[in-house]
Amino acid sequence: MGEVILRASQVTKEYRSRRGPLVRALRGVSIAVEAGRTLGIVGESGCGKSTLARLLVGLEPATSGTVELLGRPVAPPRGGRSPFARTVQLVFQDPFSSLDPRLTVVSALAEVLKVHGLATSREARRARAAALLEMVALGPRFLDRYPHELSGGQAQRVAIARALAVEPRLLVLDEPTSALDVSVRAEVMNLLVRLQDELGLSYVFISHDLAMVRHLSDEIAVMYLGAVVEQGPYGPVLESSLHPYTAALAAAVPVPDTTRHVHRDGRPPGSEAPPLTGEPPAGCPYHPRCALAEPVCTTVRPTLDELLPGHLAACHVAARRVAVAPGAPPVPG
């Protein structure tokens, strides 16, 4: 095992809004990221991925549990800058909301460079900003643009460039390629791989794009209703999934087929997810939608256990199948 740079232990997050119900966005998440490696995070919309991302970089405090960066707690910055601002950077899911509308691209980049003492003169900062833009396939003509003068994909790339500007050791990327065409997406992915190889960066890569998650990640954590339900090396998690939810997720990916017009693999898991408010359903949180559910699933909540070496899952049926026949695929097609 390499050096663990980020570790979250039993993190929970609750939101209580005005007159609204209590929302349990995270219900005890533990993850670790090693230096130079990528942890992919997948899971359906609303399962808590962006919330986890904000907690990991110290933007919000956890309700309980701890997040440690390089062995020290990531305290939420009280007004000032986090002591970790140079160690870890977050690329937000919504790039426009993370860019200051009053700053041109060059000012936004120059500001972070200046704060961290990374380029001393004005000219040096402008040159560095241009080089950063070039890395994300944007020419120098974008230096003097305001955020509202950028397209969705251009704003997303500016946000990535700004995160890279401080030369962080860990990047938390929340849907970083969702607004990019497939060619630019390939370019950004190639950049991320190259930076990791050259500088040993670590990534937490959150995306609905399973092909990209698979491409970049060493490990994948699958989240469902605020908890990790499966975790392990990318291949086994996606190709011999232990948890029925992961299997359904991996089977539902539509493939653009160049010979046949429409190509659809698999069907989405039945009904909708139960709400995050109120008491969580008794037993396994996935049981209302699970084709393999058994009586025990409605009463006993499965724990996240290491069922195969390095491969964890929270599922009664998977645990039993693995115990009976360790070689057989846990979730049959």
Next chain:
Amino acid sequence: MADALLELRGVRIGMRERRRQREIVRGVDLAVAVGEKLGIVGESGSGKTLTALSVLGLLPSPPLRLLAGRITYDGRLLNELDDKALAAVRGAEIAMVYQDPMTSLNPLLRIRTQITETLRAHGADRAEAAERTRQVLGQVGLADPERVERAFPHELSGGMLQRVMIAMALAGSPRVLIADEPTTALDVTIQQQILELVEDLQVRTGMAVVWVTHDLGVVARLVDRVAVMYAGRVVEEAATADLFARPSHPYTAALLGSLPQTSTGHRDRLTQIGGTPPDPTRLAAGCPFRWRCPYAFDRCTEEEPPLLERGSSRAACWKEPAAWAR
């Protein structure tokens, strides 16, 4: 093709400066008929969002404006309507799902208020509006519509917001839905549900759909016809099956070639189109793809190709696909 319900002809968008005009969208023609689904794909920054915004007069102006062109809806020239008349078309007849939800949602108002207000502006009474709001929020696969209704935008996840935007657009039962990257924050299962909902409405009510997306899987799954944009123009237009089977423009071919292959190894280099797109406001004569095109020849530097017939498709390229293999 059946008569167009919504038609754009020669749409040019840009800035008018003292001495000259700077064009970002440089003459776009598009049309959708009743019950038809048109996809718009293309390079990031090619003008897809600006084209979509121009339909309902929503361009950020100043500085941007419709420099030329005609936008007709159901026989009416939209670009000559006054603000009040346009506001009546917006939402009730043509609805839009914006690429950036936060630009169109008010951060200070609950979701319920925002949807019911739009409905009431189009004549629904209080009870009808409340009922309809609940109904559409239920249709877009939100697990907890009651909480979502009462929430403020910042209390929702990216994908929840996208579904609120879709619900809001569908609430007024529009005849045309223009959706700009509406499912980027949705997992495939919920995305599927949304596509099914849209298809159902299209079949039942004849709603026409314009779907802007980078997701070629969604294109293959949803739309009948595709327009491919590059540097402010439509460079190819084709039936969906033809586009995938026989791309007629080198940019389309390169885009399809950038799709990840199952044979690409973990962390191996992904195929990308080399070079960078040109600044559409500073184009010299010739084809704007020529710096990146493997098939460029003399004529490509002299003259920009118009859309030419290529079998059942149309492509803005001087060279026929048969002549690509040099």
